[in-house]
Amino acid sequence: MTPHENVPPAPDRAPKDRSMQLQKDMIAEHFRRLEQAPETHEPVVYTFVPGNLTELVRSFGALPLLPEINALQSGMRGMSRKYIAEAEKAGHSEDVCTYVKCDIGMIKSGNIGPTGTRLPKPDLLLLSYTGCYTFMKWFELLREEYDCPAVFLHVPYQSDGRLAPEHRQYIVDQIRDKVIPALEQVTGRPYDEEKLRELLGHSRDAEDDLVAVFESAKRRPSPIDAYFGAVYYVGPIFSAFRGTPEGVAYYRALRAEVEARIAAGAGPITPSGQLDDQKYRLVVEGPPNWTSFHEFWQMFSDEGAVCVASTYTKVGGTYDFGFRHDPSDPLGTLADYCGGCYTNLSLPQRIDMLADYVREYAADGFLINSVKSCNSFSAGQLLILREVEKRTGIPGAFVESDLVDPRYFSAANIKNRLESYIQMLAARRIGSSAGGAA
Amino acid sequence: MTSRAAIVDRALALYEDLDFGSVRAWCAEEGRKAAGYLPVYAPREIIHAVGMLPVGIHGGRDRLEIIRGDAFFQSYICHLPRSVIELLQSGRLDMLSAMLFPSTCDVIRNLSGMWQVLRPNLYTRYCDVPQVLEAGTGGRFWRQELETLLHGLAEVAGVTPDVEALRRSNAVYNEVRQVIRALYAARRDTPWRLPTEELYLVLRAGEVLPPEAFLQMARDYLAATAADDARPRDRVRVIVAGAFCEQPPLGLIKTIERAGCYIVDDDFLLGNRLLTADVPLDGDPLSALADTFLRHAMPSSILYEHAPDGKKRLMAQRVADARADGIIFAAPSFCDPALLDRPMLRAGAEAADIPCIAFQYSENTGQFQQFREQAGTFSDSIKLWGGQA
C-alpha cells in the first residue's frame, strides 16, 4: 500500500529527501533477494499490509512479499491499466477492487515486479484477514494460480470499538496453532521465540521514530506532508522491513531529517517545491490514487495546502495512539497489532479518530478521497463526513477516484472540487475575521 | 389447510409490505420485541430463544423510492444498503429493538457502524462468523460470540438467558430448515409444480413470520404443490448462482422462468438453509449451534474456502446434485462476494463443460428485456445443442 520508489520521472518534481534514497536501496535489495529466492531457497511468504505478521515471517528466515504493494506500484508505473484490462478479459467484473485485478493481470503478464525483477512464486500464502473482505477472495484467487499451501488468520472486526479479550485470545490461538506450524513446515525451521522477541524490539524502536515523525506535523509550518509524503514514510514499516535493523536505521535517519527541517523552519518537499508557506492544514481520510499520485498531490501543494494527518497511513498500524510492539508478549502483541489496524476499526472509531486529528493537528479542513475499489474504506464515508463536520464545526471535502484504475481518475473533476473547497475555506476565514461579513 | 392461492397471496402481501405490518402486529399482540438481521447468515435461534421475533431485512425491492439512502452511499456501492438506510430513516424499521449485521462483506460490516451512529440507543451487533473451522479456535470463538449475542439480546428482551429455551429454538429452526430442504428437493424433482416465483415468496414470508407460523405455511404449501397436476414442459434446468445477499426483483425470477428455464437450485435467501444438518438437541445448545456452523455451513462466497480445489468443484457438484443443464450467474452490481467468486466458480463449471451465462442486476432493476433475451437464448441453445453453441 505504499510507494517505495518510482518517484516521478521529472527530477524537478520529485521529492528528493535523503531518506528516499535509503528506502529505494532497501527495496531494490529486497526485490533482488526475492528474484533470487528460487536459487537461494529463501522461502517466500505472500501476505497483506494490514495485520501483517512480518516479524514472525522474518523470524523463520522467510521473505515477505505484499501483492497490494506490487499493485500500487504498477499503478504508479503506468502499468495498471493494461493489467486491469487483462484481468477483466479473464472474466473479472468492472465493479470489483482494482488492486486484485491489477495483481492478477500482472501475474498473467509474466509477474515482473516493481523494480523490474521477476517475482518468485509463494511458498506460503499467509492470509491475515484484517479489515478487508476482499483480501480473502484475493488469496482464494491467488491460490488458483499457485500450487502452494495457504494459511488463514481470522482477525475479528472491532465492531464494539475495542479488541475484546476473547478476540485477542482467538488471534493468539490461531497464530500459535495454525500460522506457526504452517511456517515451520514451509521453512523447515522450528519456531524461535527469542528471535521473534528480538525482531519485535526492532519494530518498537522504529515505531517510536515513526510516531515522532507523524507528530511533527503539529508544528507550523509542518515539516512533513502527512498524507502524500507520509505514504513514503510508512513504506518500510508497512511492508517487509518492520522488525529489521534496516528498518530501524531508516526511521532513525528519517526522524533526523525531519528534525533538521523543524530546526530550519522548513516545510516538506512537494511537487510544487518546498512548501514553507502553508496556507491550509488538512486532514485526509482514504487511500490515495496511485495512477496520478503526483498530479493529485500537486493540486494540494499548488493551493498551499499541506496534509497534517491522515488515516490511510494507519492501515498498517495505529501507532500514534500508543500501541507499540511488545517483545515481552510476542503473540499477544501481534494480536493487538492485527486488531488495531485502521481498516479493522469500527465506523464510530474512525469518526473519533478524524475528529481528534482535526483538533489535535489544528486543521483548517478535512478531505475524504473516496476510492471506488475499496468498500472497507468507502462504505459509510458520507456519514463519516457528516459526523466529523458536526463534531468539529468544519466543513469537509469529498472527492472520488480509485486506487489503480486510471479510468476513475478525472483530474478536472477533482481539481474543481478541491479548488472550490479551498476557496470556500478562504472565504470562511475572511468571513469569520470580518465578524460575519457585511 | 389453506388453499395454495391463499398461501401465495398471503406471502405476496407480506413481501409487498414495506412497513412490516405483520411484525408490528405481532409485537403489539404478543407484547414482545423484534430483532432485524441483514443477509446472509444470522443465528435466528438466539433471537427466538429470548422471545423476540427475528425479521430478515432484505432491502426495499423495486418499489421503495430512495430519497435519504442515496445521501449516504456513492454510486459504486451496491443498492441494498441504500434501501436499508431508507427504511431506517423513513421510520419503517422503528419496530425493531435490535439489529444484527452478519459478516457478509465490508459494506454490511460498515453499515453496522452507521447504525451505531444513526441509532445510538438501539442494540446493534456485528456477527463475525468464524472463518477457521477447528473446534479449538473457530469453535470456541463462535460459541463465545453466540453467548455474547444471547446475553445482549436477553437484556433487550428483558429475560434471563435460558438453556432450555435455546434448545427449543434450535429444534424449531431444525424443522424450518427441514421444510425448506423439502421444498428445494420438491422443486428440484418437479419444478413444474413449484415455480420459483411462488416458492420464493413463501420463503420470503419465512423472513418476517414467527418460525412456527412459517412452518405451517410452508408445509401447507408443500402439500398443495404435491397435489398439483401440472405437467412438465420443455424447459431447461438452471441454477441461479450469486444472488445470496441483495435480492433480485421478483420480476427477474419471473423473467428467467418465462424465458424457458426451470430454476432447480439457487442462492436466494441463502441464510435460511446455510446449515445443512440439524443442530443436535442434546448437550449445550450454544455449543451445538456453533459446532453445526463449523461442520455443516454450506460452501458460499461469505466463507473462506479451505479446500484448494473447493471453488473449482463447487458448481459442478451443485449441477450434478440438482441435475441442472446450466448455470446463470446473477450477481448484484458492485457485490464483492459474488463478483470476486464468479471467475473461479465459472472456470470450474466451464472446465466441466457446463453451459453458463452471467449478468448483473440490482434490487430495483426495472427493465428485464436484456435478461429475457439472454436467458431465452441460453435456454434455446441448451435445448438445441446442449449449450455447446
Added chain:
Amino acid sequence: MNGFVGIDLGSTTTKAVVLAEDGSILGKGITNSRSNYDLAAEVARTEAFVTARFGLLRREVERVAGAPVLDRLMRAFRVQQNLVQMRRLQALVDEEVDRGVMPGLQSPTRATLEAIFQRVEAEEEAWFAEEDPPRRSDFFRDVVGSAYTRAAEALVPDTGLSFDLFLGLWDKCIIRVENEPIGLGFADHIHTAIARLGSPPAVIEGVQRALAVELVAATTVGTGYGRARLPFPKEQIRSEILCHGLGAHAMFPNTRTVLDIGGQDTKAIQVDAAGIVTSFQMNDRCAAGCGRYLGYIADEMNIGLHELGPIAMKSTRSVKINSTCTVFAGAELRERLSLGERREDILAGLHRAVILRAMSLLARSGGIEDEFTFTGGVANNPAAVAALTRLVEENYGHRTLNISPSSIYTGALGAAMFAAGITHAGSGRAEGATS
C-alpha cells in the same frame, strides 16, 4: 466608468455580467460555449458590454426619442451583427464549394446557395421591419441556422442537388464562423444601425454621449467548469460553487440553500447570511441525473429539450423510474413505451428521478434551509420544478422556493461581484423574482 466583469464558462453556454461600482448590473451577455474557450469568453464579454452600452443609451435615447426607438435601434444592431456574420459564413461556404464539391456541380450549388442566403437575409430584414416581432434566440447559430434550413428545404428539392450537401456545408462553416474573432462590439455596428433608422439627430446625439462615457473592464473574474482555460491570473479565477452561492445570495438575499442543475453537474450549496459558502456537494463522477440526462431523453424521444417539461406536466400518473443512468436511459424508455406506458407519465417519472438525485446531494450537503434558490438550465423546466416542490414539501416542510428568470446568469453575477469586491446582497436584486 469602471465595469466589473464576471465570466461563467459553462459546458453548454458561456455567460458574462458587467457590474457598475455600485453593484448595479450594467450588462449581460450569453453565447454558446465552443471548442475555443477564449473566444467564447470574449464573445460573451463583448455581448455584455453591448448590453451595457445600450443600458447607458437607454437613459439618453428614451429621454429624447422614447422607448420604442431604443428597441428598434437594438434590433437594428442585432441585424447588423447577424448580417456581418452571415456574410462571413457565405464566404466560407463559397471556399468550401471550391474544395469539396465536384467541379460539375459547383456552379448549380453556388447558384442555390446564393438564393438561400438571399432568403436568409430577407428574413432578417423582415424581422427588422416587423412592428412587434416574436421573441427569438439571441444566438446567431440558432437564428440564421433555422432560416438557412428553411430556405434550403424550400429551394434544394427543385435543383436535383442533395439536401445533405447543404447541411454539410452549413455544419462545416458555422463552427469556423463561431470560432473566428469577428468584431461584434457596440462601436463596430452602432453607426450602421442608426443609419437603418434614418439617422435621427436626437438618437445620434444620445449615442455619442453614451459612447463618450469611458467604460473600462476594471477587473474580470472567471468561473465555471472551463475556468482553468481562461487566460487569467489565479486570483481572478473563482470556483463556480462560490460564485453560485454569492450570485444566488445577491438575487435572493435570504437564500440559505442553493441547488444548481446544469448540463454536466449538479451542485447543492449552503450559504450563510452573507452569501459565504459553508458547505457544498457535487454529483459524483457519474453524470446520472444531470441536465444532460434530460438531453438524452429528449434525443431518444425525438423532441426538443424545452418540450420535455410541458409534456410531463400533462401526466396524471407518474411512472416509477429507477435508473437515472444515461447509459440505460434509452433502453428503459423503450421498454416502458413498449409496455404501453404513456409518454407523459414516463416523462413525469424521469423528472422525479432527476430531482431525487438532487435531493440526495442536498441531504449530503446539509439539507434544505429556508430560503431555497434553484438555478441552472433545469430550473426552467416546469416538471422539474413541480417535482422538486413536492419532494421538498414532503421531506423538509414548507420552504420558500426562489427561481429567477435570469438564473442562468447566477454564476457570472457572483463572479462579477468578486471582481467588484462586493460581497453583500443588493447586486442584481432586480434579477430576483420569486416564483
